[in-house]
Amino acid sequence: MLRVCLCVLLLGVPASAQVLQLSGGSSTLLGGTGGEITAFFPESTLSASAGFANGHFVFGASDTFKFHGLDVTAGDRNFGYSFDGAGLGVSTRGLFVQRNTRHTSFAVFVGSTGIGYATPFMVTAKAQHIGAGFFLQRHFDNGLLLSSLAVIDGGKHTAVQGLSYRSHSLHLAGSGGLLQNQKYFTGEADYQPLRSLSFSATHNDYFLAEHLTTNSLSGFAGLGHITLQASLLDGQYMLLKTTGASAGASLRVGSITVRSSFYESNHRVLLVHVVQQHFRHWTVSGIVNQLQGQTSYAFGGGYQGNRISASLDRSVLFFPVGAKGFQQTTTVQVSLRIHDTALNFQTNVDPMMHVQYTTYASIYVQGPLAGAAMNSLSHSTSGKFMIAGAVVDEQGQPVEGVAIQLHGAAVVYSDSQGKFFARVKHDKPVALVVLLQEFAAPGRWALISCPSDAAPGTEVLIKLRRELAP
Amino acid sequence: MKRVLSLLLLQFSFFGLVVSAQTVSPIIVECGKNCRGEFSITNNGLTPLAVTVEARSFSLDTLGHATNRPLDPGVDLKLEEGSARISPKGTHTFGYQLKCSVPPCSVALLSSMAVGHTAEGILVRVQLAHTVYVCEKQKDCRKKVRAAAGVTVD
Numbered sequence: 001m002l003r004v005c006l007c008v009l010l011l012g013v014p015a016s017a018q019v020l021q022l023s024g025g026s027s028t029l030l031g032g033t034g035g036e037i038t039a040f041f042p043e044s045t046l047s048a049s050a051g052f053a054n055g056h057f058v059f060g061a062s063d064t065f066k067f068h069g070l071d072v073t074a075g076d077r078n079f080g081y082s083f084d085g086a087g088l089g090v091s092t093r094g095l096f097v098q099r100n101t102r103h104t105s106f107a108v109f110v111g112s113t114g115i116g117y118a119t120p121f122m123v124t125a126k127a128q129h130i131g132a133g134f135f136l137q138r139h140f141d142n143g144l145l146l147s148s149l150a151v152i153d154g155g156k157h158t159a160v161q162g163l164s165y166r167s168h169s170l171h172l173a174g175s176g177g178l179l180q181n182q183k184y185f186t187g188e189a190d191y192q193p194l195r196s197l198s199f200s201a202t203h204n205d206y207f208l209a210e211h212l213t214t215n216s217l218s219g220f221a222g223l224g225h226i227t228l229q230a231s232l233l234d235g236q237y238m239l240l241k242t243t244g245a246s247a248g249a250s251l252r253v254g255s256i257t258v259r260s261s262f263y264e265s266n267h268r269v270l271l272v273h274v275v276q277q278h279f280r281h282w283t284v285s286g287i288v289n290q291l292q293g294q295t296s297y298a299f300g301g302g303y304q305g306n307r308i309s310a311s312l313d314r315s316v317l318f319f320p321v322g323a324k325g326f327q328q329t330t331t332v333q334v335s336l337r338i339h340d341t342a343l344n345f346q347t348n349v350d351p352m353m354h355v356q357y358t359t360y361a362s363i364y365v366q367g368p369l370a371g372a373a374m375n376s377l378s379h380s381t382s383g384k385f386m387i388a389g390a391v392v393d394e395q396g397q398p399v400e401g402v403a404i405q406l407h408g409a410a411v412v413y414s415d416s417q418g419k420f421f422a423r424v425k426h427d428k429p430v431a432l433v434v435l436l437q438e439f440a441a442p443g444r445w446a447l448i449s450c451p452s453d454a455a456p457g458t459e460v461l462i463k464l465r466r467e468l469a470p
Numbered sequence: 471m472k473r474v475l476s477l478l479l480l481q482f483s484f485f486g487l488v489v490s491a492q493t494v495s496p497i498i499v500e501c502g503k504n505c506r507g508e509f510s511i512t513n514n515g516l517t518p519l520a521v522t523v524e525a526r527s528f529s530l531d532t533l534g535h536a537t538n539r540p541l542d543p544g545v546d547l548k549l550e551e552g553s554a555r556i557s558p559k560g561t562h563t564f565g566y567q568l569k570c571s572v573p574p575c576s577v578a579l580l581s582s583m584a585v586g587h588t589a590e591g592i593l594v595r596v597q598l599a600h601t602v603y604v605c606e607k608q609k610d611c612r613k614k615v616r617a618a619a620g621v622t623v624d
Contacts, residue, residue, distance in 0.1 A: 019516040019558065040516050280506065280565060306554075306562050340518065340557040364558040366517060401520065401584065413553035415522040416582060421552045440520035440584050442593045 018042060025121035025360025029348050034058070034122035047075075049122040058117060060093075060124035071098045076125040078118045079109050079133050083147040084162035084173040085186030085204055090133065090153050091116020091125040105137045113153045120344075121360040129154025143167050147175070156180045169193055182211070196222035212237045225252045233265075233318050242266065244318055244326055255279065263316055263326040268292065270326055272316060281305055287314055289328070310334045340364045383425035389460030391418045394448070399464055401441030406454070407431035413440055429455040434462060443467075492519065494581060494598040500611035501604045505568040509600035511581050513556040521583045522553040523564055528576050530619040538578060544571035549579075570604040574615050577602045 024035035034051015044065035051058060062075030073096040080089030094111010114128030133151040140146070147162035162175035171190040178184065184205055192198040198220045205213055218231035230247040248261035255278045263270040271290040276283060285300040302311030313331045336343040341363040348356045391402045391414040398418025405411045406422050407430040414420045424430055432454045434447055448463040493512045501507065513519040525547050526538040541547060550565040568577060579600040584593055605611035 021516075021558075280508070304563075337557065337560060340560075342557075342560070364516060400522070400582075403520070411555060412551075413520050413522050413555075415524045415552065417524070419552075423550070440522075442584075 020365040021362060022365065023121040023360060023362035025119065025344075025358070027119060027356070027358035027360070029356035029358050030117065030119045032058070032117045032119060032122060034117075034119075034124070036122050047123070049076075049124050051117075051122045051124070053117045053124070058122075058124040058126065060116075060122075062123070069099065071100075072096070076116070076123060078116065078123070079107070079135075079151070080118075081107075081135050081147075081149055083137065083145075083149075084164050084175040085188050085202070086149070086160045086162055086175040086177075086179065086184065088149060088151060088158055088160070088179060089118075090131065090151055091118065092131060092133070093125045093127045094131075103139045105135070107133075107135045109133045119358075119360070121362070153180070160184065179205075210238045226250070227252075235318070246316075246326070261316070265318070265326045268326075270316065270328075272328075283311075285314075306337070308334075308336050383423040385424050385427050385456035386421055387424060387430065387454045387456055387458075387460065388419070388421040389454065389462060390414070391420065391462045391464060394463070394465050399441060399445075401439055402445075402462070402464065403435040403438035403440065404462070405433045405435050405438075411435065411438070424456060427456050429453040432460065434464075492583060492585060492596065492598065494600055496600070498601045498603070498612060500608050501568065501602060502608045503570060503573055503604065503606055505570075505602060505604050506566075507568070507602065508563050508565040509579065510561050510563045511554075511556060511583075511598065512561045513558060515585070516558045518558060519556045519583050519585075520553065521556060521562065521581050523549060523551070524580050524582065525549070526578045526580060528578050530576070530616060530621055532620045532622055534616065534621045536576075536578070538580075541577070542575065545569070545575050545577060546571070547577065568602055568604060573605050574611065574618065575602075575604040576615055577604070 019040040021038040021040070022035070023038075026033040032051055032053035034049060034053070036047060036049040038045060038047045044063060047062045047064075049060040060076035062073050062077055064071065064073045066072070076091070076093050077096055078089055079092045079096065081087065090113050092109050092111055092113050094109055096107065096109040098105070098107035110132045112127035112129060113131030114126040116125040117123065131151070131153050133149075135147075135149050137145065137147045143166045145162075145164045145166070149158060149160045149162075151158040158177075158179050160175055160177040160179055162173070164171070164173035169192050172188070174185075174187040176185040186204050188200075188202045190198065190200045200216070200218045202216045203214075205211065212235070214233065214235040216231060216233045219229065221228045227250050228248070231245070233244040233246070235242045242265060244263065244265035246261060246263045248259060250257055250259035257276045257278075259274045259276070261272045263272070268291070273288040274285055276285045281304055283302045283304075287298040287300060289296045289298065298314055300312045300314050302313070303309060311331070311333050313333075314328060315331070316326050316328050318326055330347070332345075332347045334345045341361060343361045345359045346357065348358065387406065389404075391399045391404075393399050398414070398416070400414055400416045400418065402414040402418075402420070403411055404414070404420055406424065410422050410424070412420045412422045430453060432451060434450050436445060436447065439445060444467040446465045446467050448465050450462045451460055454460045491514055493514065495510050495512070499507050511521055525541050527540065527542040527545060528536040528538045530536055546569040548567040554562045554564070556562045564579070566579065568575075579602065581598045581600070582595060584595050588594060603611040603615050605614055
């Protein structure tokens with residue numbers, strides 16, 4: 001009954017919401033397919049998710065709001081914190097309360113815990129055990145940071161203490177205790193005596209199906225355009241020990257970077273040489289790999305723009321699981337933004353070297369309470385020809401925030417001097433329209449005069465009249 | 471059912487002004503004589519945001535306070551875009567080329583945007599500055615400009 005009522009509530013409130021966010025996606029990496037609807041109100045956020053995870057129908061809902069200075073969530077959310085090398089995330093269904101001040105953060109939850117799915121497009125939880133949790137973090141002015149985490153997740157208990165210290169050149173961090181019924185310790189030390197010289201040592205325990213331990217020791221030095229780095233790595237998983245060493249140097253001249261790296265693990269030596277050039281929007285890489293006497297070539301690169309970004313990257317990662325040592329991975333990522341819709345696609349490589357993908361989209365829809373929000377018009381301009389102009393009122397005073405659409409979907413706004421410009425690809429006149437409903441300027445305005453088109457290289461003058469409120 | 475009704479009442483009992491911070495990055499850059507750069511404005515709000523960009527030359531007093539003025543004649547600025555509409559939770563990058571015939575030059579690229587209304591209905595606008603220091607050589611350019619202005623405070 002409660003589920004039905006929640007569904008009715010969640011379907012009903014969007015009609016009065018300020019802004020709605022609709023998301024949907026699928027991921028083999030996260031093992032789920034589904035969607036989420038989030039309704040944003042001025043002082044609260046209501047969310048509902050549903051989908052399939054590992055072949056099972058899953059759902060989730062939450063309401064987040066302020067209450068006497070506290071951030072309260074009723075419903076499903078992730079109780080996850082990491083500090084000083086320790087970390088724990090638990091899917092919860094219940095009541096969650098948190099408060100953050102300048103020096104102190106605290107959070108507490110009571111309810112149930114279980115398997116949950118937290119993805120960019122769906123957040124669900126399954127009530128399996130009674131659970132409760134507490135997190136407290138306190139910053140001190142002398143650089144000390146004290147953290148405490150306590151969680152009861154059915155029969156699994158966590159009680160971890162962390163302490164870290166940060167000064168100008170030194171960062172020390174350590175944590176220990178009980179993490180899901182297992183004894184646990186981790187430590188990290190970073191020393192940076194100079195801006196261009198640093199050393200780091202870490203020890204970590206991960207709790208997968210079996211106990212996994214990793215240690216690392218690394219150093220970095222920068223000498224003008226040259227950087228040097230070296231590291232030693234060691235990992236153990238299911239009694240299999242893996243060691244690795246890496247060293248590298250890079251040289252940057254202008255927009256070109258040349259980098260050579262050496263990787264050694266399990267008596268295998270891998271040499272990777274990369275030449276990379278950065279442009280305003282583009283990055284292009286050429287890669288030469290040398291492994292066991294064999295040479296291979298690869299290319300990578302990416303484009304970064306306001307509407308679209310895409311990249312193809314190859315990198316070398318250390319995989320202690322399965323004694324794999326250093327492995328090369330390929331990542332492809334594409335992000336698109338069309339009006340208020342964001343589309344994302346990404347491939348990932350998991351520690352078992354399987355290629356996984358994640359794809360999702362989200363859109364913002366302005367509700368009736370959002371006020372005079374602008375329509376979803378394209379506003380991108382590019383090209384070598386420029387159309388410029390000015391917007392004035394009846395007295396010849398500049399008008400700021402006037403939206404002007406040029407044929408080809410480019411929309412521009414006038415600045416505080418009333419001036420605007422747009423770049424177009426072709427040297428020919430384009431149609432010009434003043435969008436009275438799209439103004440970023442306050443008040444109501446009427447058009448007195450505006451040319452029907454504008455040619456590159458000429459100045460356009462637009463005249464407006466301010467209308468009195470009815 | 472009572473719990474659902476409580477949620478519903480709680481939902482509609484909190485109404486007010488949503489205020490979200492907008493951000494600019496980077497805040498300061500140092501350049502050599504011919505400068506090609508970019509800065510990004512992030513709309514952390516839930517509604518689209520119209521942003522206009524204007525350039526000003528500025529000088530500093532001994533306390534480090536800036537005084538803006540129209541672009542100096544020796545400054546040649548080519549902005550890729552003078553305005554943009556940034557979608558909710560989106561980021562827009564503005565590219566530019568800046569040449570300074572008589573270095574050093576100090577230029578502020580001011581991004582103006584309307585971010586909401588007060589309870590009295592007054593429009594709230596903010597201006598975020600991306601500051602560019604141009605010298606013969608990039609290294610320590612800001613430091614040199616501040617030293618030349620006699621700025622004594624950090």
